[in-house]
Amino acid sequence: MLKTTVLRCANVPLKRTFSTTFFRPNNLKAATPITTAVKGVEDDTRSIPPKSDILTKHDAVSTVPDVRGDWVLFHPVYSPEELKAIEVTFKSEGVSAFLITLEQVVHRDATTFADKLAATMVMIARRGFDLVSRYKHKPIPANHNMSLEELRKGGYVMDESQWLMRILFLESIAGVPGMVAATCRHLRSLRLMRRDAGWIHTLLEEAENERMHLMTFMTLKQPSIFFRAMILGAQGVFYNLFFFSYLISPKTCHRFVGYLEEEAVITYTRAIEEIEKGRLPEWADKPAPGIAKDYWRLPENATLLDVIYAVRSDETTHRFVNHSLANLTPENDVNPFALREPDMLTKGVKPGFSREESAQYVKESHAIMEGRV
Ligand SMILES: [Fe+2]
Ligand SMILES: [Fe+2]
Numbered sequence: 001m002l003k004t005t006v007l008r009c010a011n012v013p014l015k016r017t018f019s020t021t022f023f024r025p026n027n028l029k030a031a032t033p034i035t036t037a038v039k040g041v042e043d044d045t046r047s048i049p050p051k052s053d054i055l056t057k058h059d060a061v062s063t064v065p066d067v068r069g070d071w072v073l074f075h076p077v078y079s080p081e082e083l084k085a086i087e088v089t090f091k092s093e094g095v096s097a098f099l100i101t102l103e104q105v106v107h108r109d110a111t112t113f114a115d116k117l118a119a120t121m122v123m124i125a126r127r128g129f130d131l132v133s134r135y136k137h138k139p140i141p142a143n144h145n146m147s148l149e150e151l152r153k154g155g156y157v158m159d160e161s162q163w164l165m166r167i168l169f170l171e172s173i174a175g176v177p178g179m180v181a182a183t184c185r186h187l188r189s190l191r192l193m194r195r196d197a198g199w200i201h202t203l204l205e206e207a208e209n210e211r212m213h214l215m216t217f218m219t220l221k222q223p224s225i226f227f228r229a230m231i232l233g234a235q236g237v238f239y240n241l242f243f244f245s246y247l248i249s250p251k252t253c254h255r256f257v258g259y260l261e262e263e264a265v266i267t268y269t270r271a272i273e274e275i276e277k278g279r280l281p282e283w284a285d286k287p288a289p290g291i292a293k294d295y296w297r298l299p300e301n302a303t304l305l306d307v308i309y310a311v312r313s314d315e316t317t318h319r320f321v322n323h324s325l326a327n328l329t330p331e332n333d334v335n336p337f338a339l340r341e342p343d344m345l346t347k348g349v350k351p352g353f354s355r356e357e358s359a360q361y362v363k364e365s366h367a368i369m370e371g372r373v
Helices: 002-011 097-103 115-133 148-153 160-194 199-218 225-248 250-276 290-296 306-324 355-369
Strands: none
Touching: 115 290, 160 199, 160 225, 199 290, 199 306, 225 250, 290 306, 290 355, 306 355
């Protein structure tokens, strides 16, 4: 395994040209300089670490050495306009978190029995998750004159450590559904000897995107053994539950993920609000981790707040994609996002495409590819 990695590093330039299509601005030439720790590769703008470090570096994220670059699948790069395009009306004073969930972010109404089942499962998961992550967000009383310390003590505001616990747990679970769904569809394609209609790649991208969220926040905290054990248990249960559920009803599973992602958008919106209102001063001017700057092509002086805006945009994409996929017939329909994806100006303000809108979108994609527009 190690040998393969070394060979690849030695022989293949680290630029990934196959993903740099017209539609996908996934290009290392953009934004930040290309950096690599591998000898003999062109465009090395960074110093090469000592030989003993070249293969292994133990840190909070991984044992991968300090190689930066485009080793991931397609990943999003947002314009500043897109980052602010997500529709939310979010007031913490005097409004309970539960009401916010129902009324104040882009939400898809549950109409069928399967939708309602998915929404209920998410509500149960959310309550359980709140309990496990010790999430407290009591409405802040109007006209209060409590200090930040008092707000935290009173359970009105979370501190940095509580935020990280919540985010790390959320992201470690959020990376599961995309991989399970991709696995199921991959195996189905092999088994039936039929094409997949473009779903697998989008699902894998989602799984990796969630894992990158986890890796990003892992640079900020080293979880305890107890926390890791909790994730181990949760993963064991959730992976298997989702796998069997996906075999029974892929549509319901995508709807479930759509609702779960609505919750993720709420969580990150609240984090943004806390930072911007000065209730999470530890993150106010914190620089963005290097791994995040590479992944989202952020400028060198980007902050953690910029990263959280990008993460929220990703969650918005997952919400949109999964609600759209849940509106399709999974056995036969083409994934409308296999060729291109709408930008955040669309994904930020509506929960997903109906089946008819997906068909129209695929039609437009074909027209673009054939040069008719
Ligand atoms: Fe995430
Ligand atoms: Fe997500």
